[in-house]
Amino acid sequence: MPEYLSPGVFVEEVSYRQKSIEGVSTSTTGFVGPCGFGPVFDEPALLTSYSDFERIYGGMDKLKFEDHDNTTNNFIAHAVQAYFSEGGKRLYIARVFEPISGAYPPPERTSATSTSGKWSDGHARWxxxxxxxxxxxxxxxxxxxxxxxxxxxxxxxxxxxxxxxxxxxxxxxxxxxxxxxxxxxxxxxxxxxxxxxxxxxxxxxxxxxxxxxxxxxxxxxxxxxxxxxxxxxxxxxxxxxxxxxxxxxxxxxxxxxxxxxxxxxxxxxxxxxxxxxxxxxxxxxxxxxxxxxxxxxxxxxxxxxxxxxxxxxxxxxxxxxxxxxxxxxxxxxxLTGGNDGNQPDSGEYQGTESQGMKSGLMAFEDLEDISIVAAPGSTFDYTAVSGTDIAEAVMRQLITHCERMRYRVSILDSVNGNLPGDIRALKAKIDSTRAALYYPWIRIFDPITETEILNPPSGHMAGIYARNDIERGVHKSPANEVARLALGFEILLNKAQQEVLNPEGINCLRFFEGRGFRIWGARTASSDPEWKYLNVRRYFAFLERSIEKGTQWAVFENNGETLWTNIRQTIEDFLFNEWKEDHLAGADPKEAYFVRCDRTTMTQNDLDNGRMICLVGVAPLRPAEFVIFRIGQKTLDNR
Incomplete structure (x- = not known):
């Protein structure tokens, strides 16, 4: 409180309004995987267009892994193009690289060796x-x-x-x-x-x-x-x-x-x-x-x-x-001897730390604005290596990353060439509220070979998530949306096949005559019915993160009635706006949400230990997954 020690006129600024909560972004995405060029151990760069990606991480030229006889499509590059074409706006890339031999980066430049004209650390030299x-x-x-x-x-x-x-x-x-x-x-x-x-x-x-x-x-x-x-x-x-x-x-x-x-x-x-x-x-x-x-x-x-x-x-x-x-x-x-190294395994996707810099998924841990993560191409033609299925290991790492970071969801790709029975067996090993699995792969046009190729769906889906969030809102499920770049799908699923896959949490991509290629699934990979729908999981992440960021001012304030009233009013104002925007269920605010922060939510022990506890309940909107019309005959006597 200011001191008044001498006569005079004092002008002071005061506030007569509640603090406000601003909704956080939900569409910023992070891709992890091998590229043709670009940094491996560095803070991922924020990209806003495919040309940004091309300048840093190279184009769509195929990759040649030294432990494989054939070249491989540059799935990250195709996923980036799909992301921005489908409506994505902000993207981070974490490049992974596995050297021919030794660790990357090597401790010294002289520690790299040359084998068959190729340097073990992958860097071209003269x-x-x-x-x-x-x-x-x-x-x-x-x-x-x-x-x-x-x-x-x-x-x-x-x-x-x-x-x-x-x-x-x-x-x-x-x-x-x-x-x-x-x-x-x-x-x-x-x-x-x-x-x-x-x-x-x-x-x-x-x-x-x-x-x-x-x-x-x-x-x-x-x-x-x-x-x-x-x-x-x-x-x-x-x-x-x-x-x-x-x-x-x-x-x-x-x-x-x-x-x-x-x-x-x-x-x-x-x-x-x-x-x-x-x-x-x-x-x-x-x-x-x-x-x-x-x-x-x-x-x-x-x-x-x-x-x-x-x-x-x-x-x-x-x-x-x-x-x-x-x-x-x-x-x-x-410069000669540069190479794409070996095909990365799950360790490279998980990432490591070297000289204060991180790689792989670890590089995303310091970026708070990411809401979606994916590893396009990580499920392409992977087989068992040292007794571990790399595709499944990368999926688990994506899920673990999202569980640890709390406010993120992972988009999982099916394995190329999987039949419906195969994808059911894969899904049986996954159970998470922060993951969504999509099947099958998408057929797109490759400008490098000027032929059609198969592309994993995660890059397209991340862009569709972003488009849905911008045009409708994160509360709406990212389904019944058109895949803009799709020329077809690896497998054309029918209704009977989806009736088997959908209840298990496998989101199908289907073709409908006259309506094009659409995303026809909106579920998480969870067995918990409370978190069955993807939009509910993502909307709660949006609410939780927005409230967390918007109430940081309350830390170390006096834990009494004044603070509790301010907190209640701040959150109620935020949720009221969500209800007015038709993002919550309920005919009036009392049905849509409640906020309690008083002596009924805290014990004396909580107060003595500096804890302020606020209970917030909201009624989310769930998608109309099954639209049912019951039609029967009537007579003139029926009223």
Whole structure:
């Protein structure tokens, strides 16, 4: 309470209204599975379109697992396209990767081995860089055969920047601290061959003799004593040297980085733009190349690269440097040995933690806005490995993740090629209120092969969930909705087959003449009749999460009548709005919900231990799964 110690006018802000609860989003989705490229151990990126996915995780090109003879459809990429086409808005991807051998990521870059021309950690490299260039390392940032792209280096020599018009005040025009230059001294001008000179980096320092800031040229490391540095009055010519780097053959358009610096101290240096551990998240997501070196000065880095260019094109470094125009030198290298690793097992889907970063489903644990999770493709042609059925193991991990995170549901795929009897046997092993199983797979058009392929239904269903939530609301079951991308189904189910599958909690996808391909099931994979319907489970998750977030202000408030009244009114206002929007059953609010928070809900022991207990009951709407019309004959005498 404010103090009033001296006379005056005091203006204070007070509130005369109840706190409000805002409904949380229910359509943000997370997919986990193998991709063609992209980070494995990193916070999943938020995607809002398929083009976002393509820039980070690659396109729809098929994957080639080293422990399989044939290529595999890129199910995650197709699921992402289906998600956004069906109406999804926000999506996270957790890429999984299993290396050919060893752990991923390896503890050191040198621990990766090459077998049959493929690196065990999956990262493409350019092998000649490991020997003639000294300690410089060039590789694809992420594992995958998509990392086998070309890298071009274009070295540029600018105009002479040395201004000697004032002998007492020699200047360097247009250059900054740590710039790399090609320079020749006055002595080299008279005693050395034409075009001779060396590479240096520029250091800004205070000239105590002339009492002013100026530049000097160095070739040693920045932590050296600069004993052999050249002053500007020793120089005859100074030309800036930069490099332009381009990648080609990677997903999407070719990428070019113009006029980069060599020295690690510059913001646009090679070691910053292609950093191993980038400071900017955009680099880890959108820059597919890593340039690593233990060389500490830009002159040494530039010289190492140019020496390698000499090996490639057999042209001396100093050729054409006596030209007044910018001289160019190019070098193109091919990264090789990148691969998609082995087909991931359940351990990769579950995820691990390395150096503070998480992979797989573990990466979703720190993202609070996810409401739907799925693993598209995890059930494709998996067989028993070491006595464990991987498809079933991944399903259980999805369910366990949702149970632990509370406010999430998992979308489970049937196994491709399953007959109705097979899917019943699979469903018999699953029982959860936070999972929904869909059958069969969906036939779609593959733009890569220009043929029809089978796609797991989870990507489509996640998009339909989102579309349903946006257009109708999470209270409405995501069923009797059209699968927009569907060209057909793996199996065309009939009514008799669904009569067997539906009671067991298997949501069927069916074709209806004149009504297209539709989702014809709205049940969870639970045997509990209270949570039989998917919309009830998801609506309660929405209510619980919204109330939890909207009442955080109550923590540590005085646990008395004032707090209880405020809590009751806050929740009642929220539920009244839900009832007015026709999201709850009941002809009036008393039938739709109740909220109790008083001495009848708490004992003295609860109060003594800091517990405030509020009881909330709501009457959810259940879907009209069976619409029944009873029609009989009548006579004129019937009334």
């Amino acid at each position: 092998e000649p860089l490991t020997s003639p260039m000294g300690d410089i390392f060039l590789k694809a940032r992420h594992p995958g055969k998509a990392g086998n792209f070309k890298v071009s280096f274009l070295f540029k020599y600018g105009q002479d920047a040395l201004d000697t018009s004032d002998a007492e005040n020699i200047l360097l025009r247009g250059l900054a601290n740590f710039s790399v230059v090609w320079a020749r001294t006055s002595e080299e001008m008279t005693t050395s061959p034409v075009g001779s000179g060396q590479l240096y980096w520029i250091e800004k320092y205070f000239d105590e003799t002339r009492h002013r800031d100026t530049f000097r040229l160095r070739r040693d490391d920045p932590d050296g004593d600069a004993g052999e540095a050249l002053s500007l009055d020793q120089l005859e010519s100074v030309r800036p040297v930069t490099v332009t780097v381009a990648t080609s053959g990677h997903y999407g358009d070719d990428i070019t980085w113009e006029d980069l610096s060599f020295h690690p101290g510059r913001q646009n240096a090679l070691t910053e733009i292609f950093a191993v551990h980038p400071a900017k998240r955009s680099i880890s997501l959108y820059v597919p190349l890593v340039f690593e070196t233990q060389l500490k000065n830009g002159a040494a880095i530039a010289e190492a690269l140019m020496n390698q260019a000499n090996i490639v094109d057999n042209t001396p470094i100093n050729s054409n440097l006596n030209s007044s125009r910018s001289a160019l030198r190019t070098m193109q290298v091919q």
